[in-house]
Amino acid sequence: MNMITLNNEAQIPQLGIGVYQVRSADCGPALACAFDVGYRSVDTANAYLNERAVGAAIRDSGLSREDIFVTSKLWPPDFRYDKAVVAIDRTLARLGTGYVDLLLLHQQYGDYRGAWKAMEEAVADGKVRTLGVSNFNQRRFTDLVSGAKILPAVAQVECHPYFQQRELKEFLAPFATVLEAWYPLGHADRGLLAEPLFARLGEKHGKSPVQVILRWHLQSGNIAIPRSTNPEHIRSNFDIFDFALTSEEMASIAELDRNRPFFRMPDWVGRIIFPAARINFDKRQR
Numbered sequence: 183m184n185m186i187t188l189n190n191e192a193q194i195p196q197l198g199i200g201v202y203q204v205r206s207a208d209c210g211p212a213l214a215c216a217f218d219v220g221y222r223s224v225d226t227a228n229a230y231l232n233e234r235a236v237g238a239a240i241r242d243s244g245l246s247r248e249d250i251f252v253t254s255k256l257w258p259p260d261f262r263y264d265k266a267v268v269a270i271d272r273t274l275a276r277l278g279t280g281y282v283d284l285l286l287l288h289q290q291y292g293d294y295r296g297a298w299k300a301m302e303e304a305v306a307d308g309k310v311r312t313l314g315v316s317n318f319n320q321r322r323f324t325d326l327v328s329g330a331k332i333l334p335a336v337a338q339v340e341c342h343p344y345f346q347q348r349e350l351k352e353f354l355a356p357f358a359t360v361l362e363a364w365y366p367l368g369h370a371d372r373g374l375l376a377e378p379l380f381a382r383l384g385e386k387h388g389k390s391p392v393q394v395i396l397r398w399h400l401q402s403g404n405i406a407i408p409r410s411t412n413p414e415h416i417r418s419n420f421d422i423f424d425f426a427l428t429s430e431e432m433a434s435i436a437e438l439d440r441n442r443p444f445f446r447m448p449d450w451v452g453r454i455i456f457p458a459a460r461i462n463f464d465k466r467q468r
């Protein structure tokens with residue numbers, strides 16, 4: 183497994199598994215398969231409503247806690263300082279993992295500076311090891327760090343060969359903030375997975391188009407967290423450490439960049455929806 187050293191010296195596996203839209207009942211089998219194959223990093227969130235199942239799967243794996251990297255995320259209605267203090271403890275209680283390796287602000291709306299202060303205190307208290315952001319644009323990232331004691335180690339954003347995030351990566355470089363790709367497979371977009379280039383490169387390397395895309399992420403320096411509940415996919419997505427794309431091949435994938443995300447939401451909608459969208463995590467967590 184490739185490990186990436188973050189700006190606080192913590193190490194994160196470059197390939198993990200995501201559990202967005204995975205029902206709690208399906209988390210156990212998927213994660214048992216993933217741990218068996220060799221994955222050691224899981225990406226969940228308060229809003230995914232499956233933290234309890236993720237924690238149970240980690241305990242059931244029999245692996246040592248220190249060998250697994252757990253990421254979770256706070257949701258905007260919990261972004262005031264005092265609310266975030268409570269939300270962090272609730273996340274910890276649901277996961278039951280003692281500490282969270284990486285805690286992210288899930289969205290760039292609401293009182294994210296207040297929440298960040300609570301997250302910094304959680305680091306000082308040993309509840310959280312590393313902090314990061316998700317879905318922050320450059321302006322709000324700049325606003326956050328202007329009042330922060332701890333710099334985000336990770337910026338989790340949509341990223342795949344159709345949306346390569348080159349400008350954001352340049353912006354993040356001075357902070358040594360690493361890009362973590364959500365929708366690393368474009369949410370299984372048919373057009374992306376059927377790109378003739380990936381089929382051609384896959385044939386050459388004896389790999390599938392998906393494996394070529396995931397290998398591209400690794401060689402681009404991205405952390406990738408593809409989601410799957412299909413054991414065959416979970417296994418094959420991990421089988422990407424025994425080949426390398428040439429610089430010419432990487433350059434040809436660079437040309438696929440459309441610099442356009444699949445997921446788009448006007449900023450004003452985000453400002454209204456995210457801080458208001460109240461999920462009763464305690465009642466709905468399964």
Ligand SMILES: NC(=O)c1ccc[n+]([C@@H]2O[C@H](COP(=O)([O-])OP(=O)(O)OC[C@H]3O[C@@H](n4cnc5c(N)ncnc54)[C@H](OP(=O)(O)O)[C@@H]3O)[C@@H](O)[C@H]2O)c1
Pocket residue numbers: 199200201202203225226288316317338339363364365366367368369370392407408409410411412414415416418419
């Ligand atoms: N921070 C955020 O706002 C945010 C937003 C979205 C996602 N995320 C994180 O990023 C993770 C990944 O994003 P995502 O799940 O939306 O999209 P994704 O990983 O790009 O795509 C997942 C889809 O790809 C399919 N798939 C996986 N491996 C495959 C393979 N080898 N061959 C064919 N199909 C394959 C999966 O189906 P099968 O189950 O059938 O394999 C699933 O339908 C999430 O789970 C979550 O942890 C974060």
